[in-house]
Amino acid sequence: MNERFSELRTKYPEFIYDSFSKEFSADIIKVKYRFIQSEKIIFEPELSFFLPRKKLSDKNLDTVFFNIGMIELISYYKACCSPLMTVKAGYLNREQKEFWKKLYFNGLGEFLYMNRIETSSDELCRIVCDSGKVHAKSDANLTDGCLIPVGGGKDSVVTLEILKELDCLPLILNPREASVQTVQNSGYRNFFKIERKIDPKLLELNKAGYLNGHTPFSALLAFVSATAGLMTGRKNIVLSNENSASIGNVMFSGIEINHQYSKSFEAEKDLNDYIAEYIHSEINYFSFLRPLNELKIAELFSRYDRHRSTFRSCNAGSKNNIWCGKCPKCLFTYIILSPFIDRIDLVSIFGSDLLTDTALEKTFDELTGEAGIKPFECVGTKEEVNAALAFTLKKYGNEKLPYLLDIFYNRNSLNINKFLKEFNAILNEFNNMNLLDDHFKKILTDNL
Numbered sequence: 001m002n003e004r005f006s007e008l009r010t011k012y013p014e015f016i017y018d019s020f021s022k023e024f025s026a027d028i029i030k031v032k033y034r035f036i037q038s039e040k041i042i043f044e045p046e047l048s049f050f051l052p053r054k055k056l057s058d059k060n061l062d063t064v065f066f067n068i069g070m071i072e073l074i075s076y077y078k079a080c081c082s083p084l085m086t087v088k089a090g091y092l093n094r095e096q097k098e099f100w101k102k103l104y105f106n107g108l109g110e111f112l113y114m115n116r117i118e119t120s121s122d123e124l125c126r127i128v129c130d131s132g133k134v135h136a137k138s139d140a141n142l143t144d145g146c147l148i149p150v151g152g153g154k155d156s157v158v159t160l161e162i163l164k165e166l167d168c169l170p171l172i173l174n175p176r177e178a179s180v181q182t183v184q185n186s187g188y189r190n191f192f193k194i195e196r197k198i199d200p201k202l203l204e205l206n207k208a209g210y211l212n213g214h215t216p217f218s219a220l221l222a223f224v225s226a227t228a229g230l231m232t233g234r235k236n237i238v239l240s241n242e243n244s245a246s247i248g249n250v251m252f253s254g255i256e257i258n259h260q261y262s263k264s265f266e267a268e269k270d271l272n273d274y275i276a277e278y279i280h281s282e283i284n285y286f287s288f289l290r291p292l293n294e295l296k297i298a299e300l301f302s303r304y305d306r307h308r309s310t311f312r313s314c315n316a317g318s319k320n321n322i323w324c325g326k327c328p329k330c331l332f333t334y335i336i337l338s339p340f341i342d343r344i345d346l347v348s349i350f351g352s353d354l355l356t357d358t359a360l361e362k363t364f365d366e367l368t369g370e371a372g373i374k375p376f377e378c379v380g381t382k383e384e385v386n387a388a389l390a391f392t393l394k395k396y397g398n399e400k401l402p403y404l405l406d407i408f409y410n411r412n413s414l415n416i417n418k419f420l421k422e423f424n425a426i427l428n429e430f431n432n433m434n435l436l437d438d439h440f441k442k443i444l445t446d447n448l
Contacts, residue, residue: 002117008080012037015082015125017091020069022061023049027051029061029231032067034075043076043199047224049231050193060138061230064279066090068223070100071216075200077104077125078111081208084123091134097127099274103267107216109257110249110376114213119365120255138230138280144384145234147171147192148224152178153313154301154333155192156241157287160186161304162447163238168272173221173230174345177321178312185306191249214376216262222271228281235280238440239287241268243431244294247381261374265290265433266298272435287436288444294336294380295388300447302340317376323350328363328375330354335367336380338389339423355402364404370411390419 016036023030028050035043047068077085088195092100105121112119143169150156151178160170160182168184170191173249183191208214218241225237245263248256261267272285297313301307313333317324334346334354347353354360356423365371368389369382379385389408393401393416401409412419 002115003118003167003211005081005115005211009083010027012041012082013082014082014086015080016071016087017073017085020065021066023065023350027108030157030398031065031068033072035073037076037080037082040272041065041205043201045072045076045199046197047072047194048225050195051231052190060136060140061227062090063137064223064227064230066135067220067279068220068227068332071220071223073143074107074126075198075215078108078215079202079205081123081124081211082204083116083123085127086130087127088130090129090320091131092127092129096293096327097123097273099270101125101150103216103270104187106258106261106267109252109255109261110259111211111213111215113250113252113257114376115211130139137278140230140233140280142229142233142235142280142282143167144236145169145232145409146236146238147228147232147234148238148240149221150179150182150191152176152311154243154307154311154337155289155297157182157186157307157311159302160188163288163302165187167234168238169232169234170264171225173224174228174317178310178318181310182307186312186375192232194224194228197222207213214259216267217258218262219267219271222262222263222275222285223279224328226283226285229283230280235282235284237283237285237370239263239285240289241270241287242292242294242380243290243429244380244384245378247374256393260378263287263378268435277358283437284437286440288436288440290434291431291436291441293426293429293431293442294341294383295384295423296381296429296448298336298388299340299427302337307405308341308345313378316317319322320376323426325350325357326359328377330378331360331363332375332377332385334377334386335385335392338390353402355404356424358403361407362406364407368408383422386419387423390416391423394420 018034018036020033030048044424075401134402148170150170172179173194241263245260248258275283309385314323316327316328366375367385
């Protein structure tokens, strides 16, 4: 057990979700949260919703603001991992408590793994309510319109392009150049802007050696998007998560750790059910690309040439709007696109041929399954990676192979034909574990 984990839990036995407050202006709604770790450690993060030129529906927003706080707090709770979580901002019934405990535990899986913390959902924290205030479920009038969260990567490009004939409004949390350009290149005139401000005290605690690590960001985006749905009167929250996101990275302490847990189908279904039960019965929270895998999405993305120079999926380089060229996300994206985009164009996108970079060999081993652990990034499966590499290898013919592709060939020369057969099977895969209704499923299949 991590000694720091035990020490902090003893020193800080209780974490309190104290309250939230709202500030309305002509075109902005600002929500501030108050989380108490101790008398000296009080966090007050903020969210600002910049209202687009649409009719605002502000009916019963407290229910979704309260629930945003329940997921926002996890970034602050993890600093000390107090054994008791007290909720004073609103009432939770038993089913809600179980929902949050499951989401916290699985969403913090990578955090627990990296910090070598062995615990269970029940042991991690006990949730108690010190409030009888039940936030009423919203009954706002909603249309069949869609909200599409946009991150600036290839997946959201595909969703935006395929659904552009519908009544869709892109949504961007903390806009950056790539996400804004993705919206503009797809032909949308405006988007719903949301800004999230982290309390700087959290960064101070991180520097001081408190616990730190990955949190389930996509779950936060789910509740933020539901809020935008109520504000704009749109019932469909359309994500762009693929079925590969449901595959974990490594086993630890008897459980599967998944970096992308809050993007998984299991989490998607839980979130959709929770939102329908406690926020608004008509909101549909689902991933349009769930039936597909990363390989198929890469093929679909390759059809939209105008996005090639502006899309970005690199977390390390996001602030500077670049591909860092050194992380698992960069190498994976390069590999998964290589069957569908010529090498010259790929080099133009990424700034270099990543398959020639000897420094990426360890990451390459992780992506291809040789290392026994999948990188803790939003990347696809080893099967998709190996199939893409086999197809790319075939494109080289008798040309000299780049460093990493040569390694792949030497390791797998007897399996190339097997990987090529898997390439076609993976490309034509359609996973029926999804939440698409018949209307959206037909739109998707018509564009395959």
